[in-house]
Amino acid sequence: MAIGGVHTKAEGGPAWWPDSGRATHAVIDLDAIEGNVRAVRRSVAPAGVIAVVKANAYGHGSVMVAEAAVAAGAVMLAVATVDEGVELREAWIDAPILVLGPADPAEYVDAIRNRLTLTLATIDQVDAVAQAAGRADSDAGVQIKVDTGMRRYGAAPADVLDLARRIESAPNLHLTGVFTHFADADGPDLHFTGSQLGRFETVIGTLRDAGIEPGLAHCSNTAGAVRVSSAGQGAVRLGIGLYGLRPDDTVPLEPGMRPALTLRTRVAQVRLLEPGDTVSYGRTYMASAHERVALLPIGYADGLRRGLSGSGWVDIVGDRAPIRGRVCMDQTVVGCPNEAVASGDAVVVFGDGHGSAPSLSDVAKLAGTITYEIATGIAHRVPRWYLRHGQPIATLRGSRLQRL
Ligand SMILES: *Cc1c(COP(=O)(O)O)cnc(C)c1O
Numbered sequence: 001m002a003i004g005g006v007h008t009k010a011e012g013g014p015a016w017w018p019d020s021g022r023a024t025h026a027v028i029d030l031d032a033i034e035g036n037v038r039a040v041r042r043s044v045a046p047a048g049v050i051a052v053v054k055a056n057a058y059g060h061g062s063v064m065v066a067e068a069a070v071a072a073g074a075v076m077l078a079v080a081t082v083d084e085g086v087e088l089r090e091a092w093i094d095a096p097i098l099v100l101g102p103a104d105p106a107e108y109v110d111a112i113r114n115r116l117t118l119t120l121a122t123i124d125q126v127d128a129v130a131q132a133a134g135r136a137d138s139d140a141g142v143q144i145k146v147d148t149g150m151r152r153y154g155a156a157p158a159d160v161l162d163l164a165r166r167i168e169s170a171p172n173l174h175l176t177g178v179f180t181h182f183a184d185a186d187g188p189d190l191h192f193t194g195s196q197l198g199r200f201e202t203v204i205g206t207l208r209d210a211g212i213e214p215g216l217a218h219c220s221n222t223a224g225a226v227r228v229s230s231a232g233q234g235a236v237r238l239g240i241g242l243y244g245l246r247p248d249d250t251v252p253l254e255p256g257m258r259p260a261l262t263l264r265t266r267v268a269q270v271r272l273l274e275p276g277d278t279v280s281y282g283r284t285y286m287a288s289a290h291e292r293v294a295l296l297p298i299g300y301a302d303g304l305r306r307g308l309s310g311s312g313w314v315d316i317v318g319d320r321a322p323i324r325g326r327v328c329m330d331q332t333v334v335g336c337p338n339e340a341v342a343s344g345d346a347v348v349v350f351g352d353g354h355g356s357a358p359s360l361s362d363v364a365k366l367a368g369t370i371t372y373e374i375a376t377g378i379a380h381r382v383p384r385w386y387l388r389h390g391q392p393i394a395t396l397r398g399s400r401l402q403r404l
Contacts, residue, residue, distance in 0.1 A: 013262035013351040013352070013357070014390060016390055017346060018385060023266040023268065024263075024298045024383075025382060026060075026263050027384075027386075027387055028065070028385070028387070030393070031387070032258050033069060035258070036258070037051060039254040040225055040254060041072075043225075044233075047233045047235050047236055048074070049069075050076040051076070051242055052078045052079075052100075052221075052238060053069070053079060053088070054079045055084075055376045059261070059303070059378040060260060061396045063091040066088055066091075066093050074238075076095060076216075077098070078097070078100050079100065080100050082099055085111065085114060085116040086114050086116070087399075096141075097116050098143060099111060099119055103118055105132070108128060111132075112129075112132055112136040112140045118142050118143075119143050119145045120142050120144055121144070121163075122163075123163060126167055130172060130173055133172040138172070141176035142174070144160055144175065146199075147180070154180065157200075157202065160207065161207060161210055164212045174215075177215040177218065178214040179218040180199075180200045183196070185220065185223035185228060186223035186248040186250070190228070193227075194228075200217075216235055217233055218236060218237060219236075220237065221236075221240075222239055222240045222242075224236065225237075225241065226252065226253065240371065240372060241253055243260050244259035245371045248370075258352060259359070263382070264351075265349060267294045267296065267342065267344060268294075270295075271293050271333075272290065275287055275290065279324045279325035283325070285310060285324045291335060293333050294321065294341055294345070295331060296331065296332045296333070296349075297331060299330040299332055302330070303374070303378035303382065304349060305363065305374070305377070307368060307369075308327055310323060310324075310325065311366050313334070313356075314347050314348060315348040315356045315357035316334070316341055317340075317345050317346055320356040321336060321347075322334060322335045350363045360375060384396040392404055
């Protein structure tokens with residue numbers, strides 16, 4: 001396949017553009033991913049960074065992101081499901097991988113054979129993992145999730161000592177970590193976060209007093225890593241910040257951290273509307289005068305939210321182009337910002353907020369959601385291009401990763 005590329009003028013994203021393949025694509029700047037890991041490592045040291053690459057690395061593509069994070073010194077990777085962990089192992093990623101969520105007991109053997117660290121919260125799970133380790137004829141490292149206030153997955157603080165003893169008494173299991181998760185570390189008031197931290201520290205103290213080494217102790221997500229002391233934590237779990245996005249607009253990132261992903265396409269066709277013409281399903285937009293509009297080969301099935309119909313905008317060669325009418329499954333119509341717009345022109349759908357393209361945060365606000373949902377909503381069918389020093393080094397089409 002030709003890997004030639006061209007430099008196309010468009011604000012708000014890398015200069016390199018693919019010159020073949022589907023017009024709609026995402027570019028992921030691996031230098032940004034690495035820089036983000038390094039910036040957080042510096043600020044939380046001596047604690048380490050666990051790179052959270054669940055949900056296909058928040059839509060960025062898990063294998064290349066995981067490799068970049070490990071290259072930048074992440075001590076561990078975290079995923080939500082066993083399948084996500086297995087995908088990384090099948091790509092020959094050797095770093096420790098923590099499965100954050102509860103797994104089905106039917107997945108335990110597969111998880112252990114792939115050296116995935118399961119997260120446990122009940123005695124029954126400990127017994128089932130010990131059995132599975134027996135069947136896999138292998139030892140298994142496991143971690144305990146403590147619920148200190150999130151009221152999601154986890155063991156009650158009072159139950160952690162029994163759980164840890166049960167793990168220690170199983171000859172093939174090792175406790176490699178204990179962690180909790182903050183419910184409100186990105187909120188305006190850190191009081192509740194402080195009380196969660198207090199409960200967690202009490203649990204760790206109780207284990208140590210009982211002669212049990214808890215292994216890696218970790219609490220902070222991105223917001224916690226930035227706003228809460230990491231003293232007493234062996235690592236922080238960096239999710240949204242790994243991608244250079246803020247957990248909330250009020251939460252700053254470390255200096256130098258920046259978004260890695262830009263979603264782009266090209267103008268497929270330019271049309272001229274007559275006054276009174278309506279655009280797209282439901283005829284929600286009517287031209288009041290002669291108007292040039294551009295067709296974009298991207299829709300909600302690519303991750304351009306339908307909620308942006310009539311309110312969102314994109315960048316065409318540096319200028320703001322408003323979405324006209326409803327976003328369709330595969331296509332969207334936008335108003336042309338100037339007479340020069342032509343088929344093939346570069347379009348930035350969303351990016352790092354430079355130029356006139358919206359940032360992921362702008363898009364999230366318009367769609368009534370958070371950047372997490374916008375990033376994870378970028379569809380499987382959108383090809384990803386990975387850049388290093390501004391040049392492509394790999395592409396991901398569906399689940400096919402090709403190194404260039
Ligand atoms: C997703 C997740 C994270 C990452 O959170 P961010 O806000 O994206 O940094 C950390 N810990 C757990 C348990 C998670 O599920």
